[in-house]
Amino acid sequence: MIFETFPPALILLFAAFMAVISRPNARAVIVLVAPLITLWAIWSLPDGVLITTRFLDYEIQPLEVSPVRRMFATVFAIMAFTGALYSFRTAKTAELGAAFAYASGAIGVCFAGDLITLFIWWEMMAIFSTIVVWCGGTEASRRAGIRYAMMHLLSGVLLKIGIEGVYVHTGSLEIEAMLATDLDRWLILIGILINAAAPPFSSWLPDAYPETSPTGAVFLSAFTTKTAVLALILLFPGEKVLVWVGLYMVFYGIIYALLENDARRILAYSIINQVGFMVCAVGIGTELALNGAALHAFAHIIYKALLLMSAGVVLYRTGQRKCTDLGGLFRTMPVTCICGIIGALAISSFPLTSGYTTKTMISVAAEQEHLVFVWYMLAAASAGVFLHAGIKFPWFVFFQKDSGLRPKDAPWNMAAAMIFFAFLCIALGIYADPLYAMLPNSTIVPVYKPEKVVFYLQLLLFSGLAFFLLLNYMKRTLTITLDLDWIWRVAIFRLGNLAYDACSAVRTAAEKTILSFLKTGREGLDDLSERDGLILRATSATGLGALYIMVLLTLYILVYYLD
Amino acid sequence: MAQTPKKPETAPDGDHWLVRPENIRKIWIGSIIALAITVAVELFTGTAGHFHGVDEWFAFPAVFGFLSCVVMVFVAKVLGNILKRKDDYYDL
Numbered sequence: 001m002i003f004e005t006f007p008p009a010l011i012l013l014f015a016a017f018m019a020v021i022s023r024p025n026a027r028a029v030i031v032l033v034a035p036l037i038t039l040w041a042i043w044s045l046p047d048g049v050l051i052t053t054r055f056l057d058y059e060i061q062p063l064e065v066s067p068v069r070r071m072f073a074t075v076f077a078i079m080a081f082t083g084a085l086y087s088f089r090t091a092k093t094a095e096l097g098a099a100f101a102y103a104s105g106a107i108g109v110c111f112a113g114d115l116i117t118l119f120i121w122w123e124m125m126a127i128f129s130t131i132v133v134w135c136g137g138t139e140a141s142r143r144a145g146i147r148y149a150m151m152h153l154l155s156g157v158l159l160k161i162g163i164e165g166v167y168v169h170t171g172s173l174e175i176e177a178m179l180a181t182d183l184d185r186w187l188i189l190i191g192i193l194i195n196a197a198a199p200p201f202s203s204w205l206p207d208a209y210p211e212t213s214p215t216g217a218v219f220l221s222a223f224t225t226k227t228a229v230l231a232l233i234l235l236f237p238g239e240k241v242l243v244w245v246g247l248y249m250v251f252y253g254i255i256y257a258l259l260e261n262d263a264r265r266i267l268a269y270s271i272i273n274q275v276g277f278m279v280c281a282v283g284i285g286t287e288l289a290l291n292g293a294a295l296h297a298f299a300h301i302i303y304k305a306l307l308l309m310s311a312g313v314v315l316y317r318t319g320q321r322k323c324t325d326l327g328g329l330f331r332t333m334p335v336t337c338i339c340g341i342i343g344a345l346a347i348s349s350f351p352l353t354s355g356y357t358t359k360t361m362i363s364v365a366a367e368q369e370h371l372v373f374v375w376y377m378l379a380a381a382s383a384g385v386f387l388h389a390g391i392k393f394p395w396f397v398f399f400q401k402d403s404g405l406r407p408k409d410a411p412w413n414m415a416a417a418m419i420f421f422a423f424l425c426i427a428l429g430i431y432a433d434p435l436y437a438m439l440p441n442s443t444i445v446p447v448y449k450p451e452k453v454v455f456y457l458q459l460l461l462f463s464g465l466a467f468f469l470l471l472n473y474m475k476r477t478l479t480i481t482l483d484l485d486w487i488w489r490v491a492i493f494r495l496g497n498l499a500y501d502a503c504s505a506v507r508t509a510a511e512k513t514i515l516s517f518l519k520t521g522r523e524g525l526d527d528l529s530e531r532d533g534l535i536l537r538a539t540s541a542t543g544l545g546a547l548y549i550m551v552l553l554t555l556y557i558l559v560y561y562l563d
Numbered sequence: 564m565a566q567t568p569k570k571p572e573t574a575p576d577g578d579h580w581l582v583r584p585e586n587i588r589k590i591w592i593g594s595i596i597a598l599a600i601t602v603a604v605e606l607f608t609g610t611a612g613h614f615h616g617v618d619e620w621f622a623f624p625a626v627f628g629f630l631s632c633v634v635m636v637f638v639a640k641v642l643g644n645i646l647k648r649k650d651d652y653y654d655l
Contacts, residue, residue, distance in 0.1 A: 258639040259647065331579055367613045380631035387632045402582070455611040457601045459628035465598060466632035473636055479647040489653060
């Protein structure tokens with residue numbers, strides 16, 4: 001087999017390059033076929049370290065395969081294919097090319113056998129995802145792209161310092177399970193968590209993703225945060241701080257999404273919410289919990305892309321993305337509406353959807369570890385997901401009120417991509433065995449027990465009841481909600497201005513004092529000169545300057561000899 | 564790209580069947596029946612609780628789900644009062 005030792009990431013990278021330089025028809029073929037070849041390459045690779053080579057003075061392993069790595073790479077390749085199908089007719093060439101290079105970075109991270117390789121692909125993702133953000137083509141997306149790039153370069157820098165620290169202190173570049181016990185490992189952890197949109201850096205995600213093109217957000221939703229989850233699974237399983245980081249993210253996502261008016265930003269916040277479940281699972285760290293994290297990441301990429309595709313079609317057809325401008329679209333967009341609802345049910349982990357067969361593992365893992373508080377919080381959060389994404393998104397976009405908009409339904413390729421993912425959401429909800437077979441170990445629990453199904457049905461349906469009873473409190477307003485990024489977008493500048501004003505005031509005051517002091521001194525000298533007729537006739541500005549210089553030189557000589 | 568209003572699925576009275584008040588009423592009634600059934604079924608399946616606490620009480624998930632949502636909506640409301648700004652806040 002030709003692909004037994006060939007890095008699959010390079011196939012997508014080559015495709016990205018070819019897609020940019022070819023004509024539209026050839027480009028369509030390239031972007032649709034390359035992910036399938038990548039998928040084949042991924043599945044041709046046996047387990048283990050397949051390539052070892054030297055880079056500078058280090059021995060690196062650019063290609064290492066294990067079941068969980070293969071699982072993430074698989075869903076990334078599926079995502080690249082479906083994303084290409086969704087976007088090849090409308091996306092800019094640069095966007096498609098960048099999205100493919102970005103996807104190749106994600107797959108590269110999956111198979112990175114050492115920290116240096118991981119870092120290189122990590123930076124690839126940062127660069128090309130920024131280009132995808134910029135392809136939004138508006139002033140807002142240009143600015144959001146710069147903020148996005150700064151965040152991810154910060155993530156890269158911290159990761160790099162951490163990696164160098166680990167190498168200097170241990171001599172090892174291996175990707176192996178560790179805990180955040182020293183500064184080096186903390187820096188690696190923080191670098192990864194920035195990409196996972198963990199606090200206090202969560203805001204880059206809802207800041208950048210909604211400003212992209214209708215197609216760009218679909219790609220962006222899949223790769224960055226989920227490679228971070230994979231990196232956490234590989235490097236920090238059982239790191240307890242992740243449980244609390246995860247729980248924070250879960251509720252942060254819900255609360256901010258509840259307050260949000262922009263439909264795509266609602267979905268962006270719910271990415272953080274969902275990644276929070278995975279981060280929490282990695283923190284729990286048992287085999288079942290890690291399986292749950294990997295499974296949930298797989299399912300999440302599919303239903304979240306589906307939701308963003310649905311929102312993308314709405315944006316593409318109407319130019320609108322605010323709930324206050326939308327509503328009633330179900331009349332003319334049945335396919336987009338139904339696919340959006342299926343994605344919404346899956347993200348809420350309704351029984352018979354992929355969210356149910358994957359996320360349930362995480363709460364069972366918490367249950368088995370007797371993490372009572374965590375379990376209750378996860379249950380409350382599951383209800384909250386239905387509230388903020390499961391109902392809120394379809395309700396405000398497709399129902400709510402009649403906005404008067406009567407847009408056409410999705411173009412055929414967008415509809416095909418959505419139907420494919422909607423099909424996967426349901427298929428993996430009914431029959432998840434192919435997914436379970438990809439797992440690194442067989443620790444799973446059966447989810448379709450009658451009492452479990454009833455549990456989740458009650459939890460979710462009564463959340464739905466709460467939504468409609470509290471609808472008056474959910475009225476959308478033309479607002480945004482301040483986040484911690486306010487600190488570096490506004491507060492720092494205000495502080496800077498304050499400091500500047502304070503310094504100016506001090507300077508003015510100091511000038512005044514010194515001048516008046518000098519004036520007194522000069523008047524004294526004038527008196528002297530008038531009395532004795534010495535050389536000190538410093539009545540002009542030049543004379544005063546000469547006097548300053550003389551004083552300085554005297555000081556200099558004094559200091560010189562004292563030293 | 565808003566098109567001129569055309570209503571292909573219109574009923575005789577001028578709007579989609581899904582938005583007519585009498586049908587919305589029927590949907591509410593149907594939903595409430597569905598809610599009641601999901602609770603009643605627990606009598607037959609037993610509880611999914613595990614910790615021997617409130618999680619094993621009858622209809623715990625229903626009450627817990629409902630109350631969690633109420634709490635989250637109100638927390639969001641309170642935070643919103645402090646943190647909400649006009650959506651051109653950063654553009655100025």
